[in-house]
Amino acid sequence: MLMLAGIVIVHLTAIILLLVATIDNAWWTTDALSTDLWGRWELINSAWHYTNLKDYPEEYLQAVQATSVLACIFSILALFVFVAQLFTLPKGQRFTFTGVLQLLACLCIMIAASIYTAEFHTSESGAYGHSYILAWISFVLTLLLAITYLVLRKKSEDSVFERGDVA
Amino acid sequence: MLTLVALASLLVLAAVPKPSEAIVIYTGWERHALVGSDVRLSCSFFSWRWTSEDVSFSWTYRPDGSRDSISIFHYTRGMAYLDNKGPFRDRLEFLGDPSRRDGSILLKNLEFSDNGTFTCDAKNPPDIVGRASSVRLLVFEKVPIQAGVITGSIIGAVLGLLLLIVVIYYLMRFLVARRVFSLSVSKHGKKKKEGSQQRQGSAPPADTAKPKASEKKKLESRKERK
Numbered sequence: 001m002l003m004l005a006g007i008v009i010v011h012l013t014a015i016i017l018l019l020v021a022t023i024d025n026a027w028w029t030t031d032a033l034s035t036d037l038w039g040r041w042e043l044i045n046s047a048w049h050y051t052n053l054k055d056y057p058e059e060y061l062q063a064v065q066a067t068s069v070l071a072c073i074f075s076i077l078a079l080f081v082f083v084a085q086l087f088t089l090p091k092g093q094r095f096t097f098t099g100v101l102q103l104l105a106c107l108c109i110m111i112a113a114s115i116y117t118a119e120f121h122t123s124e125s126g127a128y129g130h131s132y133i134l135a136w137i138s139f140v141l142t143l144l145l146a147i148t149y150l151v152l153r154k155k156s157e158d159s160v161f162e163r164g165d166v167a
Numbered sequence: 168m169l170t171l172v173a174l175a176s177l178l179v180l181a182a183v184p185k186p187s188e189a190i191v192i193y194t195g196w197e198r199h200a201l202v203g204s205d206v207r208l209s210c211s212f213f214s215w216r217w218t219s220e221d222v223s224f225s226w227t228y229r230p231d232g233s234r235d236s237i238s239i240f241h242y243t244r245g246m247a248y249l250d251n252k253g254p255f256r257d258r259l260e261f262l263g264d265p266s267r268r269d270g271s272i273l274l275k276n277l278e279f280s281d282n283g284t285f286t287c288d289a290k291n292p293p294d295i296v297g298r299a300s301s302v303r304l305l306v307f308e309k310v311p312i313q314a315g316v317i318t319g320s321i322i323g324a325v326l327g328l329l330l331l332i333v334v335i336y337y338l339m340r341f342l343v344a345r346r347v348f349s350l351s352v353s354k355h356g357k358k359k360k361e362g363s364q365q366r367q368g369s370a371p372p373a374d375t376a377k378p379k380a381s382e383k384k385k386l387e388s389r390k391e392r393k
Contacts, residue, residue, distance in 0.1 A: 058317075059317055062315070062316070062317035062318040062321070063317065063318075063321065065318045066317065066318040066319075066321035066322050066325075067321070069318070069322055070321070070322055070325055070326075073322075073326070104329075
């Protein structure tokens with residue numbers, strides 16, 4: 001029971017981190033700049049101004065946007081499928097569908113963060129913002145969750161989880 | 168209801184301009200083109216009068232950021248006069264057909280300095296009162312991808328693929344289960360034919376009982392495989 005609650009909490013945390021990483025425009029920051037993936041915040045005369053992104057490699061930017069949104073979608077879908085499989089899976093079976101969806105989410109956010117690291121701000125001065133860091137943290141979380149879902153088996157309706165070696 | 172319709176039709180009739188009222192000129196709103204390519208700027212008009220022999224078209228150009236316009240094209244009395252001194256010399260061509268009320272021109276070999284507003288003014292005597300229409304020309308180095316097209320298509324493609332895989336997976340399971348079901352029915356059917364002469368009376372109830380039993384087996388095997 002405790003394990004079930006723990007796993008659900010970690011999954012919810014991963015979803016929240018993914019959403020913050022995708023929505024908040026803070027993949028790259030300097031003292032007066034906070035930018036990507038959707039717009040650019042600039043501090044001009046002590047007031048923040050929002051502008052569109054210009055002079056970016058357009059295809060890579062849209063690929064990063066698409067994969068980070070997909071990671072959020074897959075992670076949320078995995079939560080719903082997990083709850084559904086809790087009630088429909090027969091005893092002794094693994095949560096494969098949930099694990100596969102969570103693995104896809106992990107793959108997508110990894111692709112997003114990798115493309116971003118390789119193609120953007122390669123020769124500028126500044127620092128990676130909190131959205132970027134959260135993207136990598138949620139990559140780790142989703143990977144661990146995916147492995148968990150693919151390894152654990154359902155025990156029975158009242159004491160849901162058990163280790164993988166039980167027949 | 169009827170009075171409302173009558174009032175509305177009266178208003179519409181009153182709004183329709185009488186003959187020799189304004190001439191209406193149509194051009195595009197914006198044109199996008201690549202540097203070095205050719206672009207056609209179309210201009211046509213609507214007038215209640217027949218197209219006269221003295222119909223005239225004139226195009227003027229105002230560069231981006233400038234307040235002055237210069238005249239670059241004029242057609243009158245069957246003769247087209249193209250720019251021979253200004254920024255478009257040797258780069259203009261008249262494509263229109265004035266008898267068909269078309270006053271389009273072709274701009275060749277575009278440069279970045281051609282960004283600006285082109286205004287077409289057409290006159291169809293005696294219908295000369297009208298407002299000139301403008302089209303904005305934007306010259307690009309490469310055609311920009313519209314915002315969000317790639318994003319949307321990646322998301323749509325991946326989700327569609329996932330949906331397809333899930334549907335195919337459940338379809339395969341359904342078909343395999345049905346094949347097992349139909350095999351077991353045919354087996355029971357053969358047995359029934361062999362013993363039909365002896366068991367004709369009791370055949371129908373046995374028939375309905377056996378498919379139910381094999382369906383139960385199928386459900387159990389499905390759950391086990393899950």
